[in-house]
Amino acid sequence: MVTINTNTPVDEELVKEKEAAFAAFIQRRGLKTTRQRNTIISTFFRMRGHISVEELLVQVKKANPRIGYATVYRTLHLLVESGLVEERRFGDGLARYEGHSAVEHHDHMICLECGLISEFYNPRLEALQESLAEENNFEIYRHRLELYGVCKDKAACEARKQQKAARAQGA
Amino acid sequence: MVTINTNTPVDEELVKEKEAAFAAFIQRRGLKTTRQRNTIISTFFRMRGHISVEELLVQVKKANPRIGYATVYRTLHLLVESGLVEERRFGDGLARYEGHSAVEHHDHMICLECGLISEFYNPRLEALQESLAEENNFEIYRHRLELYGVCKDKAACEARKQQKAARAQGA
DNA sequence: TGGATTACGAAAACTGTTTTCATTATTGAA
DNA sequence: TTCAATAATGAAAACAGTTTTCGTAATCCA
Ligand SMILES: [Mn+2]
Ligand SMILES: [Mn+2]
Ligand SMILES: [Zn+2]
Ligand SMILES: [Zn+2]
Secondary structure (H helix, E strand, O other): OEEEOOOOOOHHHHHHHHHHHHHEEEEEHHOOOOOOHHHHHHHHHHHOOEEEHHHHHHHHHHHOOOOOOOHHHHHHHHHHHHHEEEEEEOOOOOOOEEEEOOOOOOOEEOOOOOOOOEEEEEEHHHHHHHHHHHOOOOOEEEEEEEEEEEEHHHHHHHHHHHHHHHHHHHH | OOOEEOOOOOOHHHHHHHHHHHHHHHHOOOOOOOOOHHHHHHHOOOOOOEEEEHHHHHHHHHHOOOOOOHHHHHHHHHHHHHHHHHEEEEEOEEEEEEEOOOOOOOOEEEOOOOOOOOEEEEHHHHHHHHHHHHOEEEEEEEEEEEEEEOOOOOOHHHHHHHHHHHHHHOO
């Protein structure tokens, strides 16, 4: 298993690449380059994790308070269409977005106590899914696997939970 | 792999068992037995597949047109709480419900062309997930795995698609 | 630089679901 | 059997997240 580390700082090189890739996409589609879209994508790519529209908007407004959420929604759709970003839904009723990690595809473990989302990738798991699809005469385009449960490290889990509560209080 | 067959007729024995189990749950919780709830659950348990609220309400109204969707929603929540029914979300934005099949837990393959949902269960897959969780110091409560793709049997897939379109037209 | 085209932002609309609230039904005790 | 107390119902309003509308503003190519 590969467990994907989310705590490393954001790689500026990579961000620049993604910004360029998005610019190319905009070009290709005959769309226009705008101040707002640039602000939104450069904010987004510098954030970590699985980001909700709300969370993104808060950050975006720090750079330009006049940007509204319609534009954020619209830009996120473009990011998804460009293939640079994936939409996730972990069952709390809101869409979350993530730029691709180092590993192209990955699945998730979600702690129901502290909210920690761990990412993992396992080739045996992927292969097994393929073979099950094969048996059923089915061709897989994409899949989603989410493991819901709790951290076994209760101390760390509780600490994250506290931290989260404090943040919610302050906000 | 076990592929679960959804085309067999509903087992009346099993339905009666489920109705009894729900009655027991209602009792245990100190809730009241009502005409509406009985209608809703007996309708639900006689339907097959992954049923949306809308689909259920249509059938329920045939037995009692005065039943509103608030009661259907409320009863479905009770069914889920009772453990007799599971809620599913396959990404089309609406909740779907299913009574347990022969196999307690199962995962899904969803055809993006014809909408066919195949159910499967594979112990190796389950075990692999457990071992991945173990490696990550995580305890799984539940999981969801969905494979999205297309049927390889194009003829059968197309036929289902046509049938679906015809049904939508007629409704 | 003009002018067709695209994007923006605020607000309204939409969708699936939940809640409210006045009314009705169920239930266990008298 | 009544009789409350309690819970459930149904219509409509509220809700949350997201999408659409529409008048105005920005972009960008000839
Ligand atoms: Mn992820
Ligand atoms: Mn199923
Ligand atoms: Zn945790
Ligand atoms: Zn198909």
